[in-house]
Amino acid sequence: MASLVESPARSRERALLPFLFLLLLLLSPSLVSAFGEARRIRMKEEVRRMFYHAYENYMTYAFPHDELKPITNSYTDSLSELGNLKLEHLPENYKGSALTLIESLSSLLVMGNKSEFERGVLWLSENLTFDIDARINLFECNIRVLGGLVSAHILATDSKSRLAPGTYKNQLLSHAADLGQRFLCAFDTPTGLPYAWINLKYGVMENETSETSTSGCGSLILEMGALSRLTGDSRYETAALRALRKLWSMRSSLDLPGTTLDVITGEWIEYSSGIGAGVDSFYEYLMKAYILFGSDEFWDMFHSAYIAVQKYHEADMRTGKATYWQLTSLQAFWPGLQVLVGDITAANSSHREFFHIWDRFGVLPERYLLDHDALHPTEKYYPLRPEFAESTFYLYQATKDTWYLEVGESIVKSLNSYTRVQGGFASIRDVTTMQLEDHQHSFFLAETCKYLYLLFDDSFLVNENYIFTTEGHPIPIRRWWHERLPQTYIPTNWTSFKSENHPNPVSAMQSQVCPATSTGGNTGILLESACHIPDMRTNHRCITHEECGTDATSCRQRMCSMAGYCGLWFRI
Numbered sequence: 103m104a105s106l107v108e109s110p111a112r113s114r115e116r117a118l119l120p121f122l123f124l125l126l127l128l129l130s131p132s133l134v135s136a137f138g139e140a141r142r143i144r145m146k147e148e149v150r151r152m153f154y155h156a157y158e159n160y161m162t163y164a165f166p167h168d169e170l171k172p173i174t175n176s177y178t179d180s181l182s183e184l185g186n187l188k189l190e191h192l193p194e195n196y197k198g199s200a201l202t203l204i205e206s207l208s209s210l211l212v213m214g215n216k217s218e219f220e221r222g223v224l225w226l227s228e229n230l231t232f233d234i235d236a237r238i239n240l241f242e243c244n245i246r247v248l249g250g251l252v253s254a255h256i257l258a259t260d261s262k263s264r265l266a267p268g269t270y271k272n273q274l275l276s277h278a279a280d281l282g283q284r285f286l287c288a289f290d291t292p293t294g295l296p297y298a299w300i301n302l303k304y305g306v307m308e309n310e311t312s313e314t315s316t317s318g319c320g321s322l323i324l325e326m327g328a329l330s331r332l333t334g335d336s337r338y339e340t341a342a343l344r345a346l347r348k349l350w351s352m353r354s355s356l357d358l359p360g361t362t363l364d365v366i367t368g369e370w371i372e373y374s375s376g377i378g379a380g381v382d383s384f385y386e387y388l389m390k391a392y393i394l395f396g397s398d399e400f401w402d403m404f405h406s407a408y409i410a411v412q413k414y415h416e417a418d419m420r421t422g423k424a425t426y427w428q429l430t431s432l433q434a435f436w437p438g439l440q441v442l443v444g445d446i447t448a449a450n451s452s453h454r455e456f457f458h459i460w461d462r463f464g465v466l467p468e469r470y471l472l473d474h475d476a477l478h479p480t481e482k483y484y485p486l487r488p489e490f491a492e493s494t495f496y497l498y499q500a501t502k503d504t505w506y507l508e509v510g511e512s513i514v515k516s517l518n519s520y521t522r523v524q525g526g527f528a529s530i531r532d533v534t535t536m537q538l539e540d541h542q543h544s545f546f547l548a549e550t551c552k553y554l555y556l557l558f559d560d561s562f563l564v565n566e567n568y569i570f571t572t573e574g575h576p577i578p579i580r581r582w583w584h585e586r587l588p589q590t591y592i593p594t595n596w597t598s599f600k601s602e603n604h605p606n607p608v609s610a611m612q613s614q615v616c617p618a619t620s621t622g623g624n625t626g627i628l629l630e631s632a633c634h635i636p637d638m639r640t641n642h643r644c645i646t647h648e649e650c651g652t653d654a655t656s657c658r659q660r661m662c663s664m665a666g667y668c669g670l671w672f673r674i
């Protein structure tokens with residue numbers, strides 16, 4: 103039995119081993135996060151399987167109803183329940199609007215399934231109707247249904263994914279316009295701020311509540327703006343823009359909005375401000391509207407709002423006094439937005455806060471109270487939300503740091519081990535017990551699976567700039583979005599750009615991070631990401647390229663056109 107007794111020399115060798123290993127790790131950082139090609143492909147296939155497990159179970163057991171109940175293999179017609187916590191005024195004969203199919207269309211293309219995309223588009227072209235006696239939430243219906251239809255229409259007519267000639271005759275755009283017209287009655291208020299609820303068939307109902315949220319008024323511009331540009335009917339964009347401007351005019355002297363307001367009086371109801379539920383996508387849409395439509399008006403609003411929210415976090419809009427100290431699952435979109443702005447360092451550190459909580463519970467609980475270091479007593483659920491995966495995707499795009507792929511891998515593992523059931527993916531009711539709930543939300547297909555897939559395979563993004571709506575629906579950024587802007591902020595003569603030094607356009611997401619720079623002044627050093635550098639002249643006129651600042655979404659130097667304007671040539 104001598105072999106059990108180690109010689110002193112051998113045990114010294116053993117004792118050295120951990121040090122050698124550590125040294126090796128320190129010397130070759132690539133070994134620390136060796137996320138090789140094979141592992142990336144394995145993960146992408148894993149996400150693809152997740153998506154199809156969710157999708158095919160929906161198509162088998164729920165379609166054309168709205169959402170799947172994965173535990174009982176049944177369905178829920180939830181379009182009229184979205185945002186309707188008290189389940190008021192539910193219709194009696196509503197049979198569903200194929201909500202999950204609408205939400206899945208762009209994900210099918212992201213995963214390269216053109217035939218199934220086409221099948222879905224054609225089914226909806228023929229069978230979708232909004233002539234239904236259902237009270238729906240304007241915000242939810244806008245981001246899920248209108249956004250899903252507009253995005254799918256653009257993709258169905260796009261040169262890369264165009265459907266066979268003759269099969270598609272813009273029916274999804276007609277459905278979208280039909281829905282958009284039904285939305286318009288909501289904006290018929292003294293303030294121009296829209297009601298939160300409308301009946302699709304009969305308009306605003308008698309005695310309808312006039313209370314709505316900041317997101318409800320401020321997250322309509324991408325979908326309704328795109329609808330106007332596509333149809334040539336300016337009413338949708340005008341209504342959304344008017345509401346957004348009114349909302350912005352209601353901000354406090356600290357540049358903060360509240361959370362809920364009254365659309366008749368234009369007064370705030372809830373003065374607490376933050377980046378979570380009820381406000382989140384307001385910030386997101388200011389930035390994304392600037393990227394999509396190019397109007398400085400959006401950038402100016404966003405810039406002030408972004409600075410204010412970083413200063414105050416969750417606070418009373420009037421006093422700036424801190425209200426809550428908490429992390430919520432919905433706030434996890436914020437690092438992704440910071441990536442779009444170009445604030446990568448800040449994005450990285452806020453992302454790590456969320457990762458810490460995710461790592462601790464296995465998923466992100468809805469609300470975590472930092473001051474009590476405890477879960478919120480009634481908000482312990484995790485309904486398959488996408489925001490953390492979304493931010494992880496943006497950060498990986500910006501940094502190519504494979505650590506984010508590892509985060510994605512752990513998200514995928516958690517989803518598979520805690521939420522996958524035989525009939526789909528189920529929400530978690532309580533993250534401490536991992537008890538499940540019989541509901542597969544449509545955003546799991548529109549966003550969670552899509553962002554995880556794009557993290558491991560971004561071929562969908564190559565050679566095209568997209569903005570993703572708050573529901574994950576891609577809208578390509580095209581020069582003509584800028585040109586068709588009704589205002590005159592953007593010079594219309596872009597035809598004469600010098601093009602010799604313009605390489606092939608790359609996705610804004612692929613372009614790298616710019617370093618922070620300090621712009622001094624008598625009042626002290628103001629440290630800003632280079633992405634914030636404004637043009638030398640406020641009217642964006644120029645003689646040389648050097649007079650043009652850096653673009654916030656790409657961190658690239660703007661170019662001076664022959665017409666004498668600073669421009670965003672790379673987005674063409």
Ligand SMILES: *[C@@H]1O[C@H](CO)[C@@H](O)[C@H](O)[C@H]1NC(C)=O
Nearest residue numbers: 154157158214215216217218
């Ligand atoms: C497309 O989706 C359908 C339905 O889920 C599936 O049967 C088919 O295998 C998919 N095709 C590809 C290329 O992934």
Ligand SMILES: *[C@@H]1O[C@H](CO)[C@@H](O)[C@H](O)[C@H]1NC(C)=O
Nearest residue numbers: 166221224225226227228229
């Ligand atoms: C419309 O729905 C009917 C009933 O489900 C179906 O038979 C038909 O094929 C659908 N139309 C298309 C174009 O898929």
Ligand SMILES: *[C@@H]1O[C@H](CO)[C@@H](O)[C@H](O)[C@H]1NC(C)=O
Nearest residue numbers: 190191306307308309310311
């Ligand atoms: C609306 O409110 C008024 C006053 O409270 C009430 O008399 C009326 O019945 C309500 N109408 C509906 C449709 O609920």
Ligand SMILES: *[C@@H]1O[C@H](CO)[C@@H](O)[C@H](O)[C@H]1NC(C)=O
Nearest residue numbers: 446447448450451454501503
């Ligand atoms: C993100 O933060 C971590 C921890 O502070 C750091 O090691 C890493 O280099 C940072 N990455 C970026 C891209 O800033």
Ligand SMILES: *[C@@H]1O[C@H](CO)[C@@H](O)[C@H](O)[C@H]1NC(C)=O
Nearest residue numbers: 594595596597598664665666
């Ligand atoms: C655009 O600019 C070019 C070059 O400066 C000029 O020749 C052309 O006439 C301009 N077009 C319009 C519509 O102003």
